[in-house]
């Protein structure tokens with residue numbers, strides 16, 4: 001399978017923005033002359049004051065500093081809305097598809113302009129100004145996009161928190177960036193079930209005294225608590241303000257947003273993205289990777305709570321004047337045919353989703369797909385985790401009827417946009433490979449000793465030079481930024497991913513090499529789940545690792561040592577799962593808990609996770625060097641009591 005190459009269809013090579021020759025030529029230029037290349041492509045967005053400096057970046061661990069277009073000024077919201085008004089004011093900007101198939105809406109660029117201006121004025125009236133941090137905790141409704149763009153319009157920095165996170169996780173993120181305004185909805189709606197967003201916010205705010213106002217969008221009309229003086233209804237406020245709100249002039253390097261993401265240690269970190277470079281990169285990748293042409297209907301199924309929603313539902317597509325579809329629901333509601341029915345209903349041309357969804361829908365059978373038409377589809381995309389060749393082939397043959405190229409896009413919250421990907425008119429596809437670098441991206445593979453590997457090889461993936469969409473710092477903790485990304489390999493950005501490069505120079509991402517696990521395409525730090533577990537009064541110690549999971553890609557496997565006197569039981573197992581779920585959110589729920597009388601440790605007391613990973617993966621015969629174990633009997637016990645042995 002790995003040798004299969006699916007060539008670029010002839011019509012694609014003809015009509016796409018770039019064919020293979022153009023890719024080669026543009027890529028060469030982008031790495032030989034980054035200044036010239038980006039000076040030219042930076043112009044794809046509108047600047048208030050044009051930049052004269054293009055690239056000013058250093059990966060030197062003593063002085064990591066990343067600046068692009070640094071003397072230019074712009075407004076991101078004006079780029080996503082105002083500049084399209086003359087030519088495409090009446091074109092649909094956002095197609096909204098509700099959780100209930102009977103619920104939908106279309107918002108034109110002109111309507112988007114009015115909504116965002118009013119929303120921005122509401123925020124201003126509440127005292128928000130340039131540089132303030134505003135937390136957004138919303139369901140997938142157009143108001144989520146309005147809120148982000150309203151922040152961008154007035155120069156406030158948004159921090160979107162995924163609606164599936166718990167009150168505690170929300171509180172941590174509000175405190176982490178000192179937000180004094182939170183934007184939420186009464187309730188969300190997913191798969192027919194209500195998500196108590198306002199109630200969660202109220203709970204979180206008990207720990208966040210700095211929050212002065214909560215702006216509430218009415219989505220379901222459900223019963224909610226209300227704090228007079230603090231809480232305001234968006235619909236009331238919108239009517240009371242003007243529809244005119246001139247965009248704030250922002251420097252290219254002024255922050256646009258913070259997005260919290262899990263790392264291998266400690267609590268989630270606030271990834272900071274700035275305005276100019278981010279928008280250039282998000283819009284350019286959206287344009288070339290999805291080969292977006294005027295009139296196309298484009299659908300990315302992500303949630304705006306993740307970076308994919310930021311770059312490829314909101315900023316990239318809207319900067320390009322696209323029609324972007326926003327879906328409130330879930331893939332299997334009312335049935336597992338929903339995605340394909342939505343494609344037919346809205347005549348979707350470009351469809352971008354995650355392998356976990358593809359695997360789950362594959363399990364639901366071909367009939368649900370085949371009963372839909374899908375003839376509008378032209379291009380398919382995948383993101384978030386490695387896609388196994390079997391799921392790739394199903395996506396290609398069954399969903400795409402063998403007609404649609406698949407762009408398997410590798411990137412990260414930190415990278416702002418897609419770094420390794422096929423271009424549909426240029427790149428022959430290999431199922432399971434993210435293929436080749438995008439313009440300006442210089443990947444390299446390193447071994448554990450810091451040597452660069454050449455030719456066909458496997459190693460740790462680094463990027464050797466900056467690109468405009470790169471994160472600039474960890475909010476409030478530049479040292480952590482330097483430590484996490486620039487200290488492993490000197491002068492290089494370390495991605496945390498393992499990767500293989502084949503003889504054709506194609507890249508195959510193999511997954512995380514650090515203590516981050518990828519559950520259904522969502523990043524989870526093992527340390528976060530561990531600290532939640534040990535906070536339970538009956539737990540003495542916990543170690544968490546990933547293990548292969550058919551649908552989720554990786555599942556969460558927790559080894560738990562109880563306090564002396566406590567006895568393992570099915571009830572306690574359920575209690576611990578519920579505990580983590582409540583503490584962090586459903587995405588952090590352990591899939592398997594193994595009771596561990598002891599954990600394998602070195603004589604200096606360090607937990608040997610490598611061994612725990614192997615046991616979780618059922619690789620007992622290949623435990624590696626166990627000679628440094630303080631008590632080798634611990635390992636035998638763990639193997640004997642392996643949780644899900646047949």
Ligand code: PRX
Nearest residue numbers: 383384385386408409410411412413509523
């Ligand atoms: O391990 C890689 C995996 O997801 C990680 C980044 O997660 P996050 O910051 O949440 O962003 C996800 C959406 C961009 C990466 O370090 N990953 C992402 N895309 C792919 C992938 N692994 C393999 N193939 C991909 N296409």
